[in-house]
Amino acid sequence: MNILIVDCLAREKGERKSSLDVIGVGPRAIAGVLEAMREEPSIKVFEEIREDPWKISQYDALMISAMSSDHICAFRTLRYWQRYGGGPVIIGGPIGEEYERLLARGFDLVVVGEGERPVEVLVEKALDRDGIVFDELRGEPGFAYRLQDRVVFNGRSPWHTRRMLDSYQHSVERITDYPLYWGARVYVEVVRGCSNFYRPRIRLADGRKCIDCDLCRSGSLRQRLGCPLDIPPGCGYCSVPGLYGPPRSKSIDRIYWEVKELIDKGVTRIVLSAPDFLDYGRDWLVEPEPLTDPRNPPPNIEALKRLLETLWRIPEIAGGEVAVMVENIKANLVSEEIARLLAEYLRGTPVHIGCETGSREHAILLGRPVYPEECIKATRILASYGLRPYLYFIHGLPGQTLETAEETVRVMEEVFRVGAEKVTVYRFRPLPGTAFEGFPPGKPGVKDRASRLIYEKGVELNRRYKEQLVGKTLKAIIVGERKRGEGVAYPFYHGPVVVVENASRYYGFLVEVEVTRVLSERLVGGKIKRVLRRVKPF
Numbered sequence: 001m002n003i004l005i006v007d008c009l010a011r012e013k014g015e016r017k018s019s020l021d022v023i024g025v026g027p028r029a030i031a032g033v034l035e036a037m038r039e040e041p042s043i044k045v046f047e048e049i050r051e052d053p054w055k056i057s058q059y060d061a062l063m064i065s066a067m068s069s070d071h072i073c074a075f076r077t078l079r080y081w082q083r084y085g086g087g088p089v090i091i092g093g094p095i096g097e098e099y100e101r102l103l104a105r106g107f108d109l110v111v112v113g114e115g116e117r118p119v120e121v122l123v124e125k126a127l128d129r130d131g132i133v134f135d136e137l138r139g140e141p142g143f144a145y146r147l148q149d150r151v152v153f154n155g156r157s158p159w160h161t162r163r164m165l166d167s168y169q170h171s172v173e174r175i176t177d178y179p180l181y182w183g184a185r186v187y188v189e190v191v192r193g194c195s196n197f198y199r200p201r202i203r204l205a206d207g208r209k210c211i212d213c214d215l216c217r218s219g220s221l222r223q224r225l226g227c228p229l230d231i232p233p234g235c236g237y238c239s240v241p242g243l244y245g246p247p248r249s250k251s252i253d254r255i256y257w258e259v260k261e262l263i264d265k266g267v268t269r270i271v272l273s274a275p276d277f278l279d280y281g282r283d284w285l286v287e288p289e290p291l292t293d294p295r296n297p298p299p300n301i302e303a304l305k306r307l308l309e310t311l312w313r314i315p316e317i318a319g320g321e322v323a324v325m326v327e328n329i330k331a332n333l334v335s336e337e338i339a340r341l342l343a344e345y346l347r348g349t350p351v352h353i354g355c356e357t358g359s360r361e362h363a364i365l366l367g368r369p370v371y372p373e374e375c376i377k378a379t380r381i382l383a384s385y386g387l388r389p390y391l392y393f394i395h396g397l398p399g400q401t402l403e404t405a406e407e408t409v410r411v412m413e414e415v416f417r418v419g420a421e422k423v424t425v426y427r428f429r430p431l432p433g434t435a436f437e438g439f440p441p442g443k444p445g446v447k448d449r450a451s452r453l454i455y456e457k458g459v460e461l462n463r464r465y466k467e468q469l470v471g472k473t474l475k476a477i478i479v480g481e482r483k484r485g486e487g488v489a490y491p492f493y494h495g496p497v498v499v500v501e502n503a504s505r506y507y508g509f510l511v512e513v514e515v516t517r518v519l520s521e522r523l524v525g526g527k528i529k530r531v532l533r534r535v536k537p538f
C-alpha cells in the first residue's frame with residue numbers, strides 16, 4: 001500500500017513559528033515500521049500538502065503525526081484528504097490523547113500512546129485499501145475508534161520495552177522526503193521517556209491533592225510508577241512520563257547505524273534526542289527496575305562516553321563536516337565530570353535546560369525534579385567548559401504568584417549572568433493526559449502582572465542575546481531566499497535564523513556569516529565572510 005505520513009509536528013495552525021529547522025522523530029519512526037512490513041510509506045510536511053493538496057490523491061491511506069497543539073494543522077490535513085484523497089485516515093503522536101475529539105472530527109482511527117507496536121498490529125491485521133477492519137482491533141491496546149456511533153478505546157499502548165524499541169529501526173530512506181533535510185536539525189532518538197516520576201503537590205483542577213505519602217519520591221523504583229490518587233507522573237505540565245514512561249536507552253549500535261546512514265544520505269546536522277540526554281544508559285544501571293528516580297543513580301558516564309566515542313568514529317563527525325548536538329539535560333545531573341565529558345565532544349554546541357520557575361517551593365509544587373539553584377550551578381559549569389546553555393522558563397503556571405514571578409525573573413538574570421546564551425519563555429498551556437490538564441491556559445503577559453514580569457524579562461534577555469551576536473562570525477547553511485537576493489540561513493550549530501545579504505545564489509552552501517544586526521525577536525541579519533562548501537547533495 002502507498003501510505004502517506006503527514007508531519008504536522010509543531011505546526012500548530014499550519015506553520016511553524018519557531019524551531020523551523022527541526023525534523024522530529026515520530027514520522028520516521030512510523031515510516032520505519034511500515035518499511036519493515038514491506039509497505040511503501042512516504043513522508044510529507046504539511047506545508048507541501050497545503051501548497052498542492054492534489055498530491056494527497058496518490059495515496060491509499062493517510063497517517064498524521066501531530067502534537068496536542070497541532071490540532072488545527074491536523075484538521076486541515078484531514079479536510080484535504082476528504083476532498084482530494086480517500087481511504088482510511090489515522091492519527092497518532094501526543095495528540096492521540098484527545099481521541100474523542102479527533103474521532104468526532106472524522107478520523108477513522110487514533111493511535112494512543114507509543115505508536116510502533118500498534119501500527120505493526122494495524123498493518124498486520126486490519127488495514128487495507130478499502131478501509132480498516134475494526135473487528136480485528138478488538139481488545140488491541142493503543143487504539144481508539146468508532147463502532148456504531150460508540151467510541152471504543154482499548155487503552156493506551158503499553159510502554160514498549162527497551163528491546164522492542166531497539167528492534168524498530170527508524171527510516172533513514174524517508175529522510176530525503178523532507179525538503180531541507182540537508183540543512184535541518186535531524187533528531188535521532190537516543191532515549192525515550194523521562195525519569196521524573198515525582199508528582200505535583202499543588203491542588204489539581206479536579207480537587208485532587210497529594211496526600212504526602214512520599215511514594216513517588218522515596219518509594220522503590222517500581223512503587224514510583226503509581227500514585228494512590230492516580231496523579232499522572234512528572235512535572236504537572238508535561239506529558240512525557242505519562243505517555244512515554246520511564247527512560248529506555250537505545251543501543252549504541254542502533255544509534256551509530258542510524259546516524260551513519262543519515263549522514264550517507266546527506267544529513268549535516270544531527271541532534272541526539274532525549275528528554276534528558278544524561279539519562280542515556282542510566283536505565284541500564286537499574287535494570288530490570290524502571291528508572292523512575294530523576295536524581296539517583298548519577299549519570300552513566302561510561303555509557304555516555306562510549307556513545308559519543310563511537311559516534312565520533314564517523315569521519316564526517318570527527319572532521320566537523322557534520323554537526324552533532326544534544327537536546328535536553330536535567331541540571332541536577334550536571335557535574336564537573338559530566339561537563340568535561342560533554343565538552344570533549346560537544347564544545348560550542350547548545351545544551352537545553354528546563355528551569356521553568358525561579359522559586360524552589362513552586363518547583364516542588366509543580367513536581368519538578370530540579371531546583372532553580374541547580375539550574376544556575378549547571379549553567380555556570382557548562383558555560384565554563386565551552387558549552388552553550390539555553391534555559392527555558394514558563395509563565396502562567398498553576399501556583400504562580402507575584403513572588404514566584406519575581407524569583408523567576410531573578411533566576412533568569414542570574415543564569416544569563418553566569419553564562420546562559422539564551423533564555424526562552426513559554427506560556428503555560430494545559431496538555432491532555434497531564435496532571436495540569438484541567439487548569440486554564442496561562443494568561444498572556446498583558447492580562448497578568450506576574451506573567452508580564454517573566455515575559456518581559458524573556459524579551460529583554462532574548463534581545464540582549466541577539467545583540468551580543470552582532471559582530472560575531474558563525475557558520476550557517478543557506479536554505480532559502482527572501483527578497484532582493486537575500487539568503488535565509490540556519491546556523492550550523494543552532495541559533496537564530498540569519499537573513500544574509502546577497503546570499504541566495506549560495507543556496508545549499510555552508511558559509512561563514514558575520515552577524516551585522518538584529519532584525520526581530522526571531523531574526524538576525526548578516527553578510528557572508530567566506531563560502532565554505534556545498535552541503536546540499538546534487
Ligand code: SF4
Pocket residue numbers: 198199200210211212213214215216217226227228229230231
Ligand atoms: S503525588 Fe501521589 S505518590 Fe506522590 S506523594 Fe503525593 S500521593 Fe504520594
